[in-house]
Amino acid sequence: MTSFAECWGSGVRSGVGSWSRSSSAASCPATRCGRTAARAIRTARRQVTDLVGAKNELEIVFTSGATEANHLAILGAALAARTHGGHLVTTAIEHKAVLAACQRLVDHHGYTLNRVGVDAHGRVHPADIAAVLTPNTVLVSVMHANNEIGTLQRLAAIAEITAPRGIVLHTDAAQSAGCGLLDVAELGVDLASLSAHKLHGPKGIGALYIRGGTHVAAQQTGGGQECGLRAGTPNVPAIVGFGAAARLITTGAVPSPHCIRALRDRLQDRLLAAIPSAIVNGHPHRRLPGNLSLIIPGIEATDLLDRLPDIAASTGSACNTGSGEPSHVLTAVGLTRDQARATLRLSIGRTTTDTDVDQAADLITRTAHTLMPAPANAA
Numbered sequence: 176m177t178s179f180a181e182c183w184g185s186g187v188r189s190g191v192g193s194w195s196r197s198s199s200a201a202s203c204p205a206t207r208c209g210r211t212a213a214r215a216i217r218t219a220r221r222q223v224t225d226l227v228g229a230k231n232e233l234e235i236v237f238t239s240g241a242t243e244a245n246h247l248a249i250l251g252a253a254l255a256a257r258t259h260g261g262h263l264v265t266t267a268i269e270h271k272a273v274l275a276a277c278q279r280l281v282d283h284h285g286y287t288l289n290r291v292g293v294d295a296h297g298r299v300h301p302a303d304i305a306a307v308l309t310p311n312t313v314l315v316s317v318m319h320a321n322n323e324i325g326t327l328q329r330l331a332a333i334a335e336i337t338a339p340r341g342i343v344l345h346t347d348a349a350q351s352a353g354c355g356l357l358d359v360a361e362l363g364v365d366l367a368s369l370s371a372h373k374l375h376g377p378k379g380i381g382a383l384y385i386r387g388g389t390h391v392a393a394q395q396t397g398g399g400q401e402c403g404l405r406a407g408t409p410n411v412p413a414i415v416g417f418g419a420a421a422r423l424i425t426t427g428a429v430p431s432p433h434c435i436r437a438l439r440d441r442l443q444d445r446l447l448a449a450i451p452s453a454i455v456n457g458h459p460h461r462r463l464p465g466n467l468s469l470i471i472p473g474i475e476a477t478d479l480l481d482r483l484p485d486i487a488a489s490t491g492s493a494c495n496t497g498s499g500e501p502s503h504v505l506t507a508v509g510l511t512r513d514q515a516r517a518t519l520r521l522s523i524g525r526t527t528t529d530t531d532v533d534q535a536a537d538l539i540t541r542t543a544h545t546l547m548p549a550p551a552n553a554a
């Protein structure tokens with residue numbers, strides 16, 4: 176429901192703009208431009224540090240996004256701990272970047288992997304994680320919030336299991352950080368992946384939070400940037416934009432999760448009232464405030480959206496792009512193929528209003544009723 180242009184707060188836009196224009200210098204302190212760039216990166220690092228509740232700016236390593244952060248976290252932590260063991264644990268509903276990084280360790284480095292299942296709400300049970308740990312386990316990776324169904328995981332309870340055993344706990348927090356819901360100290364995680372575009376910042380920039388003292392082997396080496404953990408000339412405009420986007424959240428300059436949740440609940444209530452057969456995916460309460468993943472039984476979500484050009488909802492994650500296969504997340508929570516194909520994902524954006532919600536609910540309801548099989552329509 177939120178356009179690309181709307182996604183960028185003015186603070187973010189002006190930060191990126193001035194950097195793009197002003198400097199081709201990287202962050203080399205030997206030149207004046209370089210010193211200015213280094214200062215700007217320091218400010219952004221502080222802003223991202225504040226966003227996630229980290230103790231120290233040096234715990235933030237900028238990357239090209241959450242995909243790279245996930246790879247640095249998983250490959251880096253596992254390979255750094257190779258002498259201690261070679262067993263990994265993740266869940267069945269992770270983003271593909273996490274699953275691919277884990278699989279790479281299995282295929283090329285001889286690690287073993289458990290993918291723990293989830294319940295019908297998409298929650299992993301800490302006891303199920305505990306049950307698969309072995310003395311060989313070096314890393315557990317559990318996403319904070321799922322990108323399809325929004326479910327939030329009990330990371331603090333998982334940290335209570337991993338920390339005493341000296342197992343590194345990583346979380347893909349790309350979704351929750353954007354809602355201002357990530358506090359690494361409260362959750363007890365050692366590593367957390369972030370993506371700027373999930374908090375209305377620029378694309379192509381992200382970060383990995385690395386708790387002080389956590390061992391991570393660099394996956395990209397060369398010029399020694401980012402404390403030697405991620406070599407390569409820093410993308411200063413994108414980093415500045417990321418910092419500005421983080422600051423908008425920490426200073427309360429954007430709608431609170433409470434406001435977003437109220438709009439989501441309004442949309443959900445209206446749709447459920449008008450389409451009583453509809454089913455909400457994900458956890459009823461413990462999920463991202465702006466997420467509404469809905470099954471409208473008997474209706475292909477693609478057919479519905481084809482008739483709703485004014486609604487920027489998606490079925491994108493309901494079926495893997497182009498493959499026609501139901502998503503691994505919807506399958507993992509127990510949806511049938513038909514239910515997965517009937518799943519529509521709606522998101523509430525920062526600029527969404529009550530009027531937008533009411534119009535969207537009316538449009539979806541009217542269109543869904545025209546597509547419903549005759550008996551359901553008659554009922």
Ligand code: PLP
Pocket residue numbers: 239240241242243270272318320321322347348349350369370371372379380381
């Ligand atoms: N992890 C999650 C949960 C995501 O939602 C996304 C993006 O959609 C990613 C990782 C990948 O992030 P990026 O596009 O910054 O690489």
